[in-house]
Structures are given as structure tokens and as C-alpha cells.
Amino acid sequence: MKDLTIRNLSKTYFDPYAGTNVTAVHDVSLKVEQGEFVCIVGPSGCGKTTILNMIAGFIPYTGGEILVGGRPVKGPGPDRGVVFQSFALFPWRTVLENVAFGPKMRGVRKVEREQIAHEYLALAKLTEAAGRYPAELSGGMQQRVGVVRALANEPDVLLMDEPFASVDAQTRMTLQEELTRIWQEKRPTVIFITHDVAEAVFLANRVVALSKGRVLDDIAVDLPRPRSWDALNDDARFKELSNRVLQLVRSA
Amino acid sequence: MLWRLSSALWFCAPFMVLLVLWAVFIPYFDVNPRLFPHLSSVVQAGIEGVEDGTLIRHIGASLLRVAVGTVLALLIAVPLGVAMGVSPIISSFLTPLFRFFSVLAGIAWIPIATLWFGYGFGAITFVIFNAVFFIVTYNTLLGVSTIPLQVRNAAASLGAGRWAMLTEVLLPGALPNIVTGIRTGLGFAWRGLIAAEMIATNVGLGYMLFVARDFYRTEVIVLGMIVIGVLWLLLDRLVLAPIERATIERWGMVQRA
Numbered sequence: 469m470k471d472l473t474i475r476n477l478s479k480t481y482f483d484p485y486a487g488t489n490v491t492a493v494h495d496v497s498l499k500v501e502q503g504e505f506v507c508i509v510g511p512s513g514c515g516k517t518t519i520l521n522m523i524a525g526f527i528p529y530t531g532g533e534i535l536v537g538g539r540p541v542k543g544p545g546p547d548r549g550v551v552f553q554s555f556a557l558f559p560w561r562t563v564l565e566n567v568a569f570g571p572k573m574r575g576v577r578k579v580e581r582e583q584i585a586h587e588y589l590a591l592a593k594l595t596e597a598a599g600r601y602p603a604e605l606s607g608g609m610q611q612r613v614g615v616v617r618a619l620a621n622e623p624d625v626l627l628m629d630e631p632f633a634s635v636d637a638q639t640r641m642t643l644q645e646e647l648t649r650i651w652q653e654k655r656p657t658v659i660f661i662t663h664d665v666a667e668a669v670f671l672a673n674r675v676v677a678l679s680k681g682r683v684l685d686d687i688a689v690d691l692p693r694p695r696s697w698d699a700l701n702d703d704a705r706f707k708e709l710s711n712r713v714l715q716l717v718r719s720a
Numbered sequence: 721m722l723w724r725l726s727s728a729l730w731f732c733a734p735f736m737v738l739l740v741l742w743a744v745f746i747p748y749f750d751v752n753p754r755l756f757p758h759l760s761s762v763v764q765a766g767i768e769g770v771e772d773g774t775l776i777r778h779i780g781a782s783l784l785r786v787a788v789g790t791v792l793a794l795l796i797a798v799p800l801g802v803a804m805g806v807s808p809i810i811s812s813f814l815t816p817l818f819r820f821f822s823v824l825a826g827i828a829w830i831p832i833a834t835l836w837f838g839y840g841f842g843a844i845t846f847v848i849f850n851a852v853f854f855i856v857t858y859n860t861l862l863g864v865s866t867i868p869l870q871v872r873n874a875a876a877s878l879g880a881g882r883w884a885m886l887t888e889v890l891l892p893g894a895l896p897n898i899v900t901g902i903r904t905g906l907g908f909a910w911r912g913l914i915a916a917e918m919i920a921t922n923v924g925l926g927y928m929l930f931v932a933r934d935f936y937r938t939e940v941i942v943l944g945m946i947v948i949g950v951l952w953l954l955l956d957r958l959v960l961a962p963i964e965r966a967t968i969e970r971w972g973m974v975q976r977a
Contacts, residue, residue, distance in 0.1 A: 543876075544876035552873075560968075569878050603971060
């Protein structure tokens with residue numbers, strides 16, 4: 469696991485319908501320490517997914533720089549694991565093979581990579597599902613696979629793009645609790661994108677509020693771990709932090 | 721197993737009814753065998769054809785042409801379709817050509833094919849090749865371009881290079897469309913084959929039908945028609961459908977029809 473530095477990052481693209489240049493991300497700087505869990509929160513269209521896609525290397529940036537462990541980002545790579553809102557599992561591979569995919573690409577032998585995959589599946593309580601295909605699983609289970617598939621490749625940074633936005637509310641709460649548990653166990657560096665303020669505060673060490681492509685504020689979350697919804701639902705500090713972030717995002 | 725058996729029986733039932741009607745009404749109305757044969761004489765022609773080997777020879781020739789033409793077409797069509805799927809430039813350059821030639825694919829090629837390859841195996845295999853090639857290429861292109869961008873991104877961020885992207889993502893991702901392409905393509909190929917064999921050869925099921933007409937041997941014509949239909953059903957049910965079940969249906973990429 470390594471740290472991530474974003475300096476004066478910006479993204480401008482030409483909008484053929486408007487006929488003008490549009491600035492999606494404007495001069496964003498952010499430092500994420502090794503083992504930190506940072507949530508970037510903001511409304512739709514604030515540029516948060518664009519930032520994540522640039523860190524992942526899926527789209528090029530037009531200004532500034534992104535450094536992972538000191539090295540500049542050029543295109544996608546296994547040092548940055550990604551968890552997608554749409555899960556993006558390989559339907560033609562079993563759950564086990566999905567999780568073993570990253571190690572396979574690294575050239576890890578079959579026996580070893582399946583052992584790694586089993587280990588991570590156990591972490592997400594998915595041992596029973598190892599031999600099944602993604603289409604046979606519920607949305608919540610599919611995203612558990614998505615999370616451990618990215619983790620099993622031991623990336624320096626884990627990038628999560630609204631990963632729980634397409635599962636039902638109860639499952640989402642369970643997944644959020646599991647994610648904090650897994651994070652405490654493995655301590656990956658995480659950048660988590662969401663529009664859900666409560667989710668951001670629940671998960672993060674730090675919440676970065678974003679609007680119209682600019683960073684509004686950077687708020688430290690000092691809630692104790694392990695975190696659970698039962699404990700935090702009525703927690704005064706949790707409410708206070710959530711309200712602060714919410715005011716910030718809404719005022720912009 | 722029981723379910724399978726009953727669905728097979730259910731599939732055969734309407735054909736049984738047809739056979740019974742045939743066996744009863746053709747003798748009852750005393751139809752001239754030069755216009756339509758008795759069931760018994762068709763069965764007789766079938767037995768004779770198997771015994772003297774002529775039927776087997778015709779079937780063998782037809783199947784060999786289909787197999788060779790299809791395999792050659794797949795070997796070129798799938799890589800080309802993938803290349804078109806990943807490269808917008810190659811795709812937009814070749815698409816108009818494919819639109820044009822997919823209309824022509826079929827026996828329109830027979831006259832020129834016979835000039836190039838002579839009568840027989842080469843010309844007919846070429847027709848099969850054409851029927852399969854354009855449809856499979858187009859479907860592969862379609863399949864590759866419908867793979868969600870996120871799935872390709874996921875593979876890239878897990879460390880997949882160009883080759884792994886091809887074998888682990890693009891080909892399996894395009895497989896549902898490729899299989900559909902093969903099924904439709906082979907359907908066209910099979911029809912094209914019979915037509916081509918009537919014109920450009922001296923062996924094969926199409927030839928068998930066409931020559932029998934000269935001798936008013938309606939029992940051979942009808943036998944040939946039955947064999948053509950049954951062979952296609954067997955090919956589709958016993959070869960293509962199981963491939964589909966074992967792969968893309970298992971993966972949940974298509975719903976069972």
C-alpha cells in the first residue's frame with residue numbers, strides 16, 4: 469500500500485453539443501496517506517467520478533499530476549484496484565476465477581492464485597459462492613465479489629466508484645459495515661466516491677466535499693472503530709459531522 | 721432426464737401426425753407417384769440409398785463442404801470481427817463493404833465462383849464460406865462493441881495486457897453474438913448449399929434432388945428434402961444448442977429460449 473498525491477489536477481474537454489470547452493475538474497489537490505480511507509462526496513456532475521477515472525487511468529487528465537507512491541499515473545494498472553458501481557464482474561468466470569483474475573495476470577500459478585482467492589472470499593463470507601457464476605448471485609453478493617476481486621490483487625490504492633449505489637438499503641448498510649471491517653483488517657489506501665453524505669461519514673477517516681469540480685473542504689472524521697450502524701445511528705458526533713458535510717455540499 | 725425425453729417426444733409429435741396423414745391419405749386418394757410418392761416408397765428409397773451407399777455419399781459431400789466452408793469462415797471472421805470491434809477506424813472503413821457484401825452473400829456468387837474454382841467442391845465451399853463469413857464477422861463486431869466499458873476497464877485495472885484482454889475479455893464477451901452469428905450463418909449456408917449443389921456439382925444432396933426430378937423419382941426428391949431438414953435439426957439441436965447451453969446460458973448472458 470502506498471500514498472496518493474494529486475496536485476492541481478484539472479480536466480477540460482470539448483463539448484461538441486455546446487461547442488465550447490467544459491471544465492469538469494478544476495485545480496484539485498489532495499493528499500491521501502498510506503492506509504487512509506478518504507471519501508469524496510458531492511452531488512451528481514460535481515466531477516467526482518471524473519477524478520476517480522483519472523486516478524484509475526481510464527481517462528487522461530489535462531492539467532496537474534497524479535502520483536501513486538511517487539510515480540505518475542499513465543493509464544490503468546494493477547497498482548490501482550477499482551470497484552465499480554456496475555460491479556463489472558466477468559460473467560463467463562466463476563466467482564473464484566473472478567477473484568483470482570488479478571493474480572493470474574501477475575503470473576501467479578493456478579494452485580496459489582486459487583488459494584489467494586479462497587482466502588479473500590472467506591474474508592467477505594463468500595466461501596459458499598466460489599463455484600457459482602456472477603449472474604447466479606444477488607447484487608449485494610456480486611459487489612462483495614467486486615470488492616475482494618480488487619483487494620486480492622493487493623493494489624497500492626483501492627478506488628471505489630459509488631460501489632453500493634445500486635443495491636437495496638438494507639444490503640447497503642451491511643456492505644458498509646463489512647467494508648469497514650475488511651479495511652481494518654487489511655488497511656488498504658482507499659478513495660471512495662459517493663453522493664451519500666451519511667455513507668461518507670460512516671466509512672471515512674476524511675471526507676472531501678466537492679462541488680462544480682472544486683474542493684470545498686476536507687473534514688477529518690474522528691469516530692471510533694469498529695463502526696456499526698446500530699451504534700452510530702444515534703451518535704451525536706456522527707450527526708454533527710454528517711450535518712456539517714451536508715450543509716457544505718448543499719450550500720455550494 | 722425424464723423432462724428431456726418428454727420434450728423430445730413433444731417435439732416429434734407433429735411430425736408423427738404428418739407421417740400418419742401422409743401414409744393414409746396419399747394411398748386413399750390414389751395420388752400419382754409422379755406427383756407425390758407413397759410413404760413406403762420413400763422409406764424404400766432411403767433403405768436402398770443407404771445400402772448402395774449413394775445417399776451416404778451425397779450426405780458426406782454436403783456435410784464436408786459445410787464443415788470446411790464454416791471452419792475457414794470462422795478462422796477469418798472472428799479475428800476480423802474483434803479487430804473491427806476494438807478499432808473504430810477499421811470498423812468504420814469496412815462497415816459499408818460489409819453492408820454491401822452481406823446482401824450478396826449466397827448463391828449470387830455461384831457463377832463467378834464456378835469460373836474461379838470450377839464446378840464442385842471449391843465453388844460450393846466458397847458459397848458456404850460467404851454465407852457464414854459476413855454474418856459471423858458482423859456479429860463478432862457487435863459482440864465486442866457491446867461488452868460494457870467498465871468490464872474492459874476492470875480487466876485493465878487488474879493488470880490485463882493486450883493478449884489477456886483479447887482471450888479473457890473480448891472473445892468470451894463476444895461469444896453470445898458469435899454463437900448467434902454461427903447459428904444464423906449456418907442456417908443461410910445450409911440453404912445456400914442445396915441451391916448451389918443443384919447448379920454446380922455432381923454429388924451432394926442438392927444434386928440428388930435435382931437429378932431425381934429428371935426421372936420423375938418423387939420418392940428420391942422427398943427423401944432428399946426430409947434428409948436436408950432432419951440433418952439441419954440434428955446439427956442445430958445436437959451441436960449448436962449444447963454449445964450454447966454449456967457456455968453463454970450457464971453464464972447468464974442469454975435467457976433460455
